[in-house]
Structures are given as structure tokens and as C-alpha cells.
Amino acid sequence: MSTQTVTTTLSVDGMTCGHCVRAVTEELSALPGVEDVQVDLVAGGSSPVVVTSQGPLDDAAVGAAVTEAGYALTPRRSLL
Template identity: 70%
Template sequence: MSQQTTITVTGMTCGHCVSAVTDELTAIDGVHEVDVDLVAGGDSPVTITSDGPLDALAVEAAVDEAGYAVAPR
């Protein structure tokens, strides 16, 4: 059964940013879809569809690897 997790990523400004974050998140085991609602220069909601619960640290590390940060909840 698929599970959706929504996070907020700060600092993205363009399609290249979206691609970088999407590539890093889809590299996490079990992730099969990433949908980014880009808010250029602001906080962008990102919905991750996966096979099960995601490790929050793995998600944060993937976003960090792309050069951005997950906004605190």
C-alpha cells in the first residue's frame, strides 16, 4: 500500500532546483513518486509517495544533498 508524506523545502527557485530535489528523493529505497509544488524563493510543499513510512533523517539528508533544507514543522 502506498503512503504519502508531505514536507516543505526551502530555497528552491526554478525547475533545476525541483529536478535536483526530485532526483535525490527518488533515490531513497521505496520512493516511487515525488511531486513538488514550486514556490520560487519561498517554502515549497513536496509530496513523496512511497511503499511505506520514510526515515525522516534519510529524507532530510537527500534534500540537503540537493542543496536545500527541509523547513521545520
């Protein structure tokens, strides 16, 4: 039985240092199914975050995890 690995890329605003990266990584890693979190720190800007999981992630749970870490998701641009 194989599981589908899903890669989700998001942007997080407000991170400025390694402590920020650790806080966001820790909160996202605690979500069910998350296998890996990679942050490309853009100090003071919008940092790309790549989350690898065993299936699709719940957007509300991801948002709550980032908020719990003390940061904000960059709003996705609507394609509509």
C-alpha cells in the first residue's frame, strides 16, 4: 500500500532569523502526515516554505500552525 507524497509550497511573512524558521518548522511538522519542512529564509520578506506530506494538507490547519508560530501566510493570488 503506497501513500501519495504531496509537496505544498507556501509563503510566510515576517520571519527574520533562524529562530523564526525553527518556530514555523516545528509547528508545521506537528501537523498529521507532514514528513518534511524546508524554509528558504528571506529576512523581513516573504519566505518560501516547502512542506512534504503523505497527502493533501488542510489549508485551515496550515494557516493555524503558521499563526501559532507567530507569523502570517502570504495571501495566494487568485487566478479568478
